[in-house]
Amino acid sequence: MKKVTKKQTYTFFNPAEDAPPLPIPFxxxxxxxxxxxxxxxxxxxxxxxxxxxxxxxxxxxxxxVAGDSMEQSFIMNGDIAIIDxxxxxxxxxxxxxxxxxxYVMKTIRIGKNEIYxxxxxxxxxxxTVTADQQFVIWGVVTYVIHKLY
Numbered sequence: 001m002k003k004v005t006k007k008q009t010y011t012f013f014n015p016a017e018d019a020p021p022l023p024i025p026f027x028x029x030x031x032x033x034x035x036x037x038x039x040x041x042x043x044x045x046x047x048x049x050x051x052x053x054x055x056x057x058x059x060x061x062x063x064x065v066a067g068d069s070m071e072q073s074f075i076m077n078g079d080i081a082i083i084d085x086x087x088x089x090x091x092x093x094x095x096x097x098x099x100x101x102x103y104v105m106k107t108i109r110i111g112k113n114e115i116y117x118x119x120x121x122x123x124x125x126x127x128t129v130t131a132d133q134q135f136v137i138w139g140v141v142t143y144v145i146h147k148l149y
Contacts, residue, residue, distance in 0.1 A: 021048045053143050059086035061139065063096065063103075070094070070105055072120040079146045081105065083139035094141035099127065100134050105141065 054060045065079040073094065075081070083096050095108045097117060106117035106127065115135075117127040129135050 021050070053082055055142075056084055056086045059139075060084050060142075065105065065144070069119040069121045069124045070107075072122075073107070074146065075105070075120070075141075075144050076146060079144050081141050082143040082145070084142050085139040087140040087142070089137050089140060096138045096141065098134075098136045098138050099129065103138065108137070 050057075061083050063081050063083060065075055065077060065081055068077055070076075075094070081096070089095060089108060089110075091108065091110050093108060094105060095117075096103055096105050097108075099117070104117060104127070106119055109116040109118055115129040117129065119126065
């Protein structure tokens with residue numbers, strides 16, 4: 001039996017448009033997942049995650065993910081999603097949509113005459129958007145910050 005879509009709550013945060021640079025040490029050569037190379041010891045520059053992760057500051061928001069409907073896309077409960085409201089929606093991208101009074105995060109499929117919001121968990125049902133529903137695509141998910149430890 002498939003789960004009925006549960007109400008999910010999201011908390012949205014708007015990063016400061018004029019956030020000061022915050023350089024963090026960065027190893028640009030890539031971390032080897034095999035044997036380490038002694039020649040790459042101490043190769044370090046700096047990175048500003050605001051510049052890397054946020055292309056359109058005035059239209060970008062953060063939201064904490066609530067629920068497990070996207071887990072097969074490795075978007076887990078408690079992760080932080082970065083959502084850009086200015087991007088064009090494309091087939092197969094992850095979106096935050098507002099439908100009938102609630103926010104949902106799903107993969108979008110665009111049919112000839114319909115839109116489908118696809119969960120990435122087989123326990124949830126696809127949402128077929130109909131003309132009589134209140135529906136808006138709120139933004140496109142560009143990054144997800146996932147805590148490992």
